[in-house]
Amino acid sequence: MSITYRKGGDSQSLGVLELTKEELAHIRKGDAPKHLRFPLDVSKWRRSAVTGHSTGHRSAPFISTEGEGLDRLIKIHQDGGASGKPRSLLASTLPRTALSTANAAEGPTATLAKREMQSWRLLQLEPSSLRQPDPFTAPTKLAANGSHLAATLYRLARASKGSGSVNGSGEAQVFSRIANRLGELIDDVRAVSVDREERRELLTLNVTGSDGTVHPARALSDGTLRFLALTLLELDPEATGLLCLEEPENGIHPDRIPAMLRLLKDIATDTEEPLGDDNPLRQVIINTHSPAVVGEVADDDILRRRQ
Numbered sequence: 001m002s003i004t005y006r007k008g009g010d011s012q013s014l015g016v017l018e019l020t021k022e023e024l025a026h027i028r029k030g031d032a033p034k035h036l037r038f039p040l041d042v043s044k045w046r047r048s049a050v051t052g053h054s055t056g057h058r059s060a061p062f063i064s065t066e067g068e069g070l071d072r073l074i075k076i077h078q079d080g081g082a083s084g085k086p087r088s089l090l091a092s093t094l095p096r097t098a099l100s101t102a103n104a105a106e107g108p109t110a111t112l113a114k115r116e117m118q119s120w121r122l123l124q125l126e127p128s129s130l131r132q133p134d135p136f137t138a139p140t141k142l143a144a145n146g147s148h149l150a151a152t153l154y155r156l157a158r159a160s161k162g163s164g165s166v167n168g169s170g171e172a173q174v175f176s177r178i179a180n181r182l183g184e185l186i187d188d189v190r191a192v193s194v195d196r197e198e199r200r201e202l203l204t205l206n207v208t209g210s211d212g213t214v215h216p217a218r219a220l221s222d223g224t225l226r227f228l229a230l231t232l233l234e235l236d237p238e239a240t241g242l243l244c245l246e247e248p249e250n251g252i253h254p255d256r257i258p259a260m261l262r263l264l265k266d267i268a269t270d271t272e273e274p275l276g277d278d279n280p281l282r283q284v285i286i287n288t289h290s291p292a293v294v295g296e297v298a299d300d301d302i303l304r305r306r307q
Contacts, residue, residue: 029050036050044272045272061077121242130217133217134147137201142232142239146229149225157174179207182227227260233267237277242285247288257292
């Protein structure tokens with residue numbers, strides 16, 4: 001996809017951003033090594049993550065661009081390739097991408113690509129949301145702002161009790177794993193639990209200190225709450241796809257930054273092992289201005305902004 005700036009017709013106009021090229025083409029399974037430019041285990045991870053035909057018969061793209069200037073057309077092709085008539089859109093008049101207008105009837109593959117991009121999540125973990133208890137009827141998946149922390153942990157613990165394991169652990173081991181991970185950030189952690197209050201029908205996340213004092217989520221620091229949220233994401237097999245996070249070091253003591261980065265790395269899929277409930281397909285992208293964070297990240301994992 002290419003976007004350019006087109007000047008306005010007079011000095012008072014700010015001009016507009018114009019879509020000059022948009023393409024969506026298939027990738028043959030045999031061409032996967034050209035596009036996956038990171039270390040991986042071919043026999044384990046790639047074979048489980050990359051599916052499809054090794055050769056493939058489709059030659060036409062799903063979305064293509066034809067023409068130049070104001071006559072440029074963005075075409076959405078049917079999955080049948082040349083046998084279907086494409087829908088043509090005048091690029092200079094489009095208020096958004098052609099992919100965003102795709103529908104399952106005319107372009108199932110383009111629609112799947114659109115839904116995948118819509119699933120990308122920008123995590124903006126707000127301490128006020130992380131501190132809130134959850135009603136029994138609350139969603140059991142962590143929201144982008146950190147809501148439903150208690151309900152998500154309660155669901156993971158209950159699921160492990162019913163099935164016998166979550167990532168190879170029972171119910172008590174789920175809480176133990178969360179507590180051990182939290183202990184990498186703060187020293188005063190004995191246990192993590194969820195209190196189920198029947199009278200008010202509320203779930204409250206608690207952290208028990210080494211002296212036995214129970215601290216509800218509302219009494220925890222911002223950094224501790226963010227670390228807890230990320231720990232739940234690492235443990236949750238239902239948390240999949242692309243996760244974006246700005247400045248994960250916020251609220252974290254500089255000495256604890258390596259622990260935070262280890263956690264973020266563990267959230268991402270392990271490309272040395274096959275995909276599964278204990279290794280879901282996840283990618284993590286972070287944005288930071290911290291030299292301390294950059295110094296702890298491998299050079300191959302860093303994308304620097306061009307000046």
